[in-house]
Amino acid sequence: MVYVTKRTIGGKTYYYLEHTVRDNGKVKKEEKYLGKTLPKDIEGLKKEFLSDVYKARWYPLLESIRKNYAKKQRRIPSSINAKQTRIFSIKFTYDTNKIEGSSLTYRETADLLEKGISPRSKPLEDVKEAESHDKLFREILGNDKELNLQTIIYWHKKLFHGTKPDIAGKIRNYQVAISGSNYMPPGPVEVYPLLKEYSRWYNRNKKVLNPVELAGLAHLKFVTIHPFGDGNGRISRLMMNYILHKEDYPMINIEYENRTSYYNALERSQTKKQDYIFTQWFIKRYLKENKKYIK
Secondary structure, eight states, X not given: OOEEEEEEETTEEEEEEEEEEEETTEEEEEEEEEESSOOSOHHHHHHHHHHHHHHHHHHHHHHHHHHHHHHHHHHSOHHHHHHHHHHHHHHHHHHHHHHTTOOOOHHHHHHHHHHOOOOTTSOHHHHHHHHHHHHHHHHHHTOOOOOSHHHHHHHHHHHHTXXXXXXXXXXXXXXXXXXTOSOOOOOHHHHHHHHHHHHHHHHHHTXXXXXXXXXXXXXXXXXXXXXXXXXXXXXXXXXXXXXXXXXXXXXXXXXXXXXXXXXXXHHHHHHHTOHHHHHHHHHXXXXXXXXXXXX
């Protein structure tokens, strides 16, 4: 939380922004001088200050992850790297579909995708969507397409053409709601203008933001628009890992077992209209998952 503090020195008043951070078990105070009068756009200055504080702390760590991950990848034989990517794809497919209600277990997902063994007494839709997600994810990793609305619509069509052909690759023109969430997605007339703004935002920031921050924000902003009738979470998590992979960062899997904190961070960001809430959660999670690469 960022606070405005007022100090009186020699009969004169000075205003500051303050924020405390925990670093290696110690609490440190960060501050920014605002001036002798309180600026009008205080909320905007708070966001900017908080962003600067965390960028200064996190960007060097994220760059360390990228460099050390790249070193490790160069030492791994291509066959082993392919095997590790395959394992990630299966786990990622299991978790991202499970978050959205799939009935398949991790073992059933692995047997299906590795051995072609379909689980008994499980919905055919869950089976097809697991196969489609795995196939699409592997296709995505094998190309270098520009991330734009055309690409995203193509992904959605590939993901759902076998199970939900009525919505596959189609931007919604109706209202939707998110089960269990207090956030209400935009109305249908808002979707296309928001997608155009999303594309402009991405093109402005793809070479400015650290790829990890970009991946987290791309996920949040897209799923907040919720442009499809179904599958927004899965598409946004594919986008997240596509950005990381394209920029040579380790990919990340949001595990089903740890979904509660993920849901909470998304919902709080959406309802409060504060991107940094999810960004902080995402980067902290990313650093924790990849701490072995921080030296």
